[in-house]
Amino acid sequence: MSDVKLKVTTKMLADYMRHLFPADDGGCLQVSSTLSLGRLIIAHAATSPVPVPMPDNDLVLPLRLPLNAATMVLKAKFLYFPAWSEAALNMAIAATFDLDFTGYYRAGESLKMDKKDIVEAFIFSRGLVSSDYFDALHKRAYRSELRMLEAMRDKLLRKVYYINESIDKSNLNKI
Numbered sequence: 689m690s691d692v693k694l695k696v697t698t699k700m701l702a703d704y705m706r707h708l709f710p711a712d713d714g715g716c717l718q719v720s721s722t723l724s725l726g727r728l729i730i731a732h733a734a735t736s737p738v739p740v741p742m743p744d745n746d747l748v749l750p751l752r753l754p755l756n757a758a759t760m761v762l763k764a765k766f767l768y769f770p771a772w773s774e775a776a777l778n779m780a781i782a783a784t785f786d787l788d789f790t791g792y793y794r795a796g797e798s799l800k801m802d803k804k805d806i807v808e809a810f811i812f813s814r815g816l817v818s819s820d821y822f823d824a825l826h827k828r829a830y831r832s833e834l835r836m837l838e839a840m841r842d843k844l845l846r847k848v849y850y851i852n853e854s855i856d857k858s859n860l861n862k863i
Contacts, residue, residue, distance in 0.1 A: 691752050699747065712752065730753055730759060735765045735766060790832065
């Protein structure tokens with residue numbers, strides 16, 4: 689098995705990674721190549737002739753890559769993520785989180801659940817342990833609803849404009 693450390697941008701993403709890749713007894717997150725994000729993490733791992741130092745804090749996650757055909761060449765080597773890979777992986781983790789949250793939220797909405805209950809259920813189901821996440825996710829859901837309403841409004845305005853332009857107004861003046 690090959691170990692590598694990844695620095696994520698937020699505590700919420702760190703908790704989300706712990707949900708996706710449960711830790712082993714040693715605390716390393718077990719990256720799975722069955723998940724798209726896991727395959728992306730494996731693809732971004734680079735080798736170094738010497739160990740690459742990483743700070744030790746809550747945002748640095750120790751990862752254990754699975755032993756398979758793609759990782760055999762990485763076995764017993766010093767692994768790290770170059771800065772560009774780290775940035776790309778953080779974007780991918782955030783995108784995965786957003787897709788997961790949006791899908792979960794829409795499923796809850798279709799069941800006519802309250803927004804508060806949906807957000808709380810997502811937090812607990814994903815093991816997001818900080819209480820600060822409720823407000824952040826609630827605001828995200830609110831902004832998503834606003835975007836949806838704005839898109840609907842724009843669509844209706846275009847429809848009204850089209851109808852208005854299509855109506856023959858010359859006959860209206862004769863009445």
